[in-house]
Amino acid sequence: MATIASKAAVTGIGETAYTRGTDKSILALQLEASLAAITDAGLHPTDIDGVIVYSNGVTVAEDFITNLGLPDLRFSATTPMGGASCVAALQAAAAVVATGVANHVLIPVGRTGYSGERIAARVQQVPQFRTIGEFEMPMGAIAPAQLYAPMARRHMELYGTTSLQFAEVAMTMRQHALRNDNALMTEPLTVEAHQTSRMIADPFRLYDCCLESDGGAAVVVSRTEAARDMAQPQVTIMGVAEGHPDSPSTITQRPDLTQLGTAKAAPRAFEMAGVTPADIDVAEIYDCFTYILICQLEDLGFCAKGEGGAFVEGGRLALDGALPTNTHGGLLSQAHILGMNHVVELVRQLRGIGGPAQVPDAEIGLVTGYGDLGDGAVAILRRGA
Amino acid sequence: MTEIEPVLPTPTREAQPYWDSLREGVLRLQRCADCGQVRHYPRPMCPACHSMADDWVEAAGTGTVHSWTVSHHAFHPAFKRDLPQTFVTVDLAEGVRLLAPLRGDAGRIAIGSAVQIEIEALDDDWSIPVVRLA
Numbered sequence: 168m169a170t171i172a173s174k175a176a177v178t179g180i181g182e183t184a185y186t187r188g189t190d191k192s193i194l195a196l197q198l199e200a201s202l203a204a205i206t207d208a209g210l211h212p213t214d215i216d217g218v219i220v221y222s223n224g225v226t227v228a229e230d231f232i233t234n235l236g237l238p239d240l241r242f243s244a245t246t247p248m249g250g251a252s253c254v255a256a257l258q259a260a261a262a263v264v265a266t267g268v269a270n271h272v273l274i275p276v277g278r279t280g281y282s283g284e285r286i287a288a289r290v291q292q293v294p295q296f297r298t299i300g301e302f303e304m305p306m307g308a309i310a311p312a313q314l315y316a317p318m319a320r321r322h323m324e325l326y327g328t329t330s331l332q333f334a335e336v337a338m339t340m341r342q343h344a345l346r347n348d349n350a351l352m353t354e355p356l357t358v359e360a361h362q363t364s365r366m367i368a369d370p371f372r373l374y375d376c377c378l379e380s381d382g383g384a385a386v387v388v389s390r391t392e393a394a395r396d397m398a399q400p401q402v403t404i405m406g407v408a409e410g411h412p413d414s415p416s417t418i419t420q421r422p423d424l425t426q427l428g429t430a431k432a433a434p435r436a437f438e439m440a441g442v443t444p445a446d447i448d449v450a451e452i453y454d455c456f457t458y459i460l461i462c463q464l465e466d467l468g469f470c471a472k473g474e475g476g477a478f479v480e481g482g483r484l485a486l487d488g489a490l491p492t493n494t495h496g497g498l499l500s501q502a503h504i505l506g507m508n509h510v511v512e513l514v515r516q517l518r519g520i521g522g523p524a525q526v527p528d529a530e531i532g533l534v535t536g537y538g539d540l541g542d543g544a545v546a547i548l549r550r551g552a
Numbered sequence: 553m554t555e556i557e558p559v560l561p562t563p564t565r566e567a568q569p570y571w572d573s574l575r576e577g578v579l580r581l582q583r584c585a586d587c588g589q590v591r592h593y594p595r596p597m598c599p600a601c602h603s604m605a606d607d608w609v610e611a612a613g614t615g616t617v618h619s620w621t622v623s624h625h626a627f628h629p630a631f632k633r634d635l636p637q638t639f640v641t642v643d644l645a646e647g648v649r650l651l652a653p654l655r656g657d658a659g660r661i662a663i664g665s666a667v668q669i670e671i672e673a674l675d676d677d678w679s680i681p682v683v684r685l686a
């Protein structure tokens with residue numbers, strides 16, 4: 168059977184400055200990051216013949232043809248999975264370059280989460296939230312914090328997961344952000360500050376919720392054979408998969424509230440990669456909320472269902488812990504760039520250019536996306552071929 | 553003082569009977585006319601047998617708490633007056649769930665707590681289910 172395992176590589180990465188406040192448009196932020204990624208790959212913009220645009224419709228493939236001057240775009244698509252879109256796009260891009268549909272696929276994202284419309288206004292426009300829009304928003308359950316909170320509450324009631332364990336995640340992400348000069352958060356976070364931060368939607372306090380920020384990020388995916396001769400040390404996509412949870416349009420009806428689409432994607436990604444969770448040197452795990460990171464650790468198989476809270480205790484996710492996680496500071500403390508900042512950071516780690524947050528000898532890493540009402544995506548990357 | 557408009561649903565064709573029933577003060581659920589499986593939220597096709605024939609059954613109006621959250625931030629001006637607002641994920645007696653705001657005392661809410669469903673008007677045309685601890 169044909170496989171895309173290790174047939175594609177991330178050959179270019181690019182980021183803008185991450186800010187709170189910008190006068191740039193989402194398209195301009197995406198183009199700036201795209202150009203950086205294309206240049207990083209040692210390519211010229213006209214080499215790009217595939218693009219996977221973010222699914223909210225703010226930018227379209229035509230924008231990239233027009234601005235980058237692409238002479239012959241051969242592939243365009245979207246992967247409409249909210250925050251899981253970027254990692255799901257790695258799967259689509261890998262399939263496309265592995266089969267020769269295109270040679271170099273650009274995956275750009277950008278957002279003005281701080282300067283633009285607030286989250287409640289944005290989710291009301293997302294087609295994947297249509298069912299929620301009809302049946303739950305009229306009652307006041309509108310924002311992700313409110314819609315996700317019952318998942319966390321049930322996990323806490325069933326397994327004894329605590330807000331102090333959430334704090335452990337938030338504080339670790341903050342420690343990592345302090346090593347990153349492109350991170351929004353610049354002061355340490357104490358457990359007291361977490362525990363006294365204002366309640367948003369119980370059990371989520373302010374510091375359990377990700378930042379709203381402005382910025383753009385992009386990657387280029389190319390065929391593995393082509394990557395060998397390109398500008399950067401090779402970073403190969405060993406395995407990648409997307410997973411949609413049961414009852415994908417509404418969390419309320421999900422048979423098991425404590426399982427995400429990640430639980431379906433993870434076994435496929437690990438099998439394709441031919442590795443196990445024990446082989447992962449560094450992880451970049453989508454952290455829109457502290458609980459969502461904990462839940463994914465379980466769905467990924469780093470620990471059993473219900474053990475995620477205990478797993479994060481004792482600094483296990485810290486740089487010197489057993490599973491260094493979100494070495495850039497994550498959505499919680501670096502910036503919310505739809506998780507493309509997670510993909511970029513993993514590539515940096517595997518190239519060995521992680522700077523003060525570099526995990527020594529990082530060889531195999533994992534990145535996840537999580538989005539909309541429980542979608543998951545998982546990619547496992549390795550240094551070299 | 554200016555009146556803040558409520559957030560109102562835009563019903564899909566399949567769900568119109570659900571909203572019509574609520575306006576009459578009754579919680580009705582969509583049921584497959586072929587295999588009898590109740591489904592919620594309303595949709596065109598039965599995922600069990602793929603029949604597109606349905607009928608509507610009146611719910612008993614009882615259930616238990618599956619999970620909940622207490623919202624301290626409104627995210628829309630229409631809900632500011634209700635804060636803090638508890639939302640309950642309810643296991644209905646019919647085997648499906650719904651999410652609804654809690655009315656009355658949250659007391660010692662816990663997974664499995666018995667609840668009663670009531671119907672509350674948003675305005676002259678729209679009503680929603682709400683939950684009260686039994």
Ligand SMILES: [Zn+2]
Pocket residue numbers: 584585586587588589598599600601602603
């Ligand atoms: Zn049926």
